[in-house]
Amino acid sequence: MSDFEAYFFLILILLISTILILAFFKSTRAKSNLPPSPFSLPIIGHLHLLAPIPHQAFHRLSLRYGPVFQLLMGSEPCVVASSPKTAKEFLKNYENAYLDRPLNLAVTTITYGAKDFSFAPFGSYWKFMKKLVMSQLLNGPAIDLLLPDRHDEINxxxxxxxxxxxxxKAVNLNAEIVKVTNNLIRRILLGQRCLENAGEADYIRKLIFEITEVIGAFNLSDNIRIFKRLDLQGFGKRVKDIHRRFDTLIERIVKEHEDARKHGTQSAVKDLLDSIGYCRR
Incomplete structure (x- = not known):
């Protein structure tokens, strides 16, 4: 009986402690003047409220909690602005506070630690890359030099x-337009069009699609801290495989640029690799 009483008092103390801690955090939150927030569940936060279509769920929540409210995406707090006026406050009036995009496992892995243009943090590196691209790659003379390439792809x-x-023969117009767009982008960035080999062209398109998909996909370890070191979805393994294939493709392209430079057969029009001096010497 004494053992039972000991366990009972232990459970009672834990229960009282939990209530006091929750009350403390609730009072702290009230004093901090945070936006209103729905009731959250342990571990997952408000993720259960975002099904089936997130943007429609945000609209329903805004009707109840107003144009600005707070959500917990698992363990990660976020603020939702759901009206043009509040969006302007966030994105224009306080632009510097919201310049950087959030990084996740897929972005960090595939972009070599956010070294690309889209996800690089705002700062000296981002400013340098923007200046370099705008002055060397997308300026007037460079665009004019690419006119024959654009005409060639359209023809x-x-x-x-x-x-x-x-x-x-039936034509998938959407696929053909995507192919033209990819070829134009590839010629601007890498100085070459997608290979005529249909198999390899399809491989590149599928790889790009996979990269886009994983960057926007939901990953438990990115949002729930207790799963940070776990890979319950196999997401980390998939991202590493995509990164390996992407890295192999980039290495081959860089090697082709090196060989073209050594033999003096590179194009007269500078592409991205030439502009930023990425090719190894």
Missing amino acids: RFIKSLYEKASVG
């Missing part, structure tokens, strides 16, 4: 449509 596109129409 190839029209010719492809004509040839398929001549034999009555």
Whole structure:
């Protein structure tokens, strides 16, 4: 009986302590003047309120809690601004506080620690890269030099449509336009178009699609701290595999640039690798 009483008092003390801690955090939150927030669940926070379509869920919550409210995305707090006026306050009037995009496992892994343009933190490195790209890659003379490339891709596109129409072959117009866009971007950035080999071109397109997908996908370890070192979804393994394949592709492109430079066969038009001096000497 004494053992039972000891356990009972221990449980009672833990219960009282939990209530006092929750009351303390509640009072602290009230004093900190935070935005209103729905009731959250342990571990997952407000994730259960965002199904099935997040932006519609945000709208429903705004009707109840107002244009600005706070949510817990697992363990990560965030503030939702759901009206044009409040969005202007965040994105224009206080622009410097919201310049950086949040980093997650996929972004950090695939972009070599946020060394790209989209996710690099605002600062001297980002300013340098922006200045370099705008002055060397996307300035007027460089755009004019790329005019023949743009004409060439459009002519190839029209010719492809004509040839398929001549034999009555169905055309996936969306896929063809994506192909033209990819070729133009690749010629601007890397100085070469997607390979005519359909298999390799499809491989590159699928790899880009996979990268886009994992960067926007939900990962438990990014949002819930207790899962930080776990890979319950196999997400980390998938990201590492994509990064390995992406790294292999980039290494091959860099090697091709090195060889072209050594043999003097590089294009007269500078691409991104030439502009930033990325090629190894």
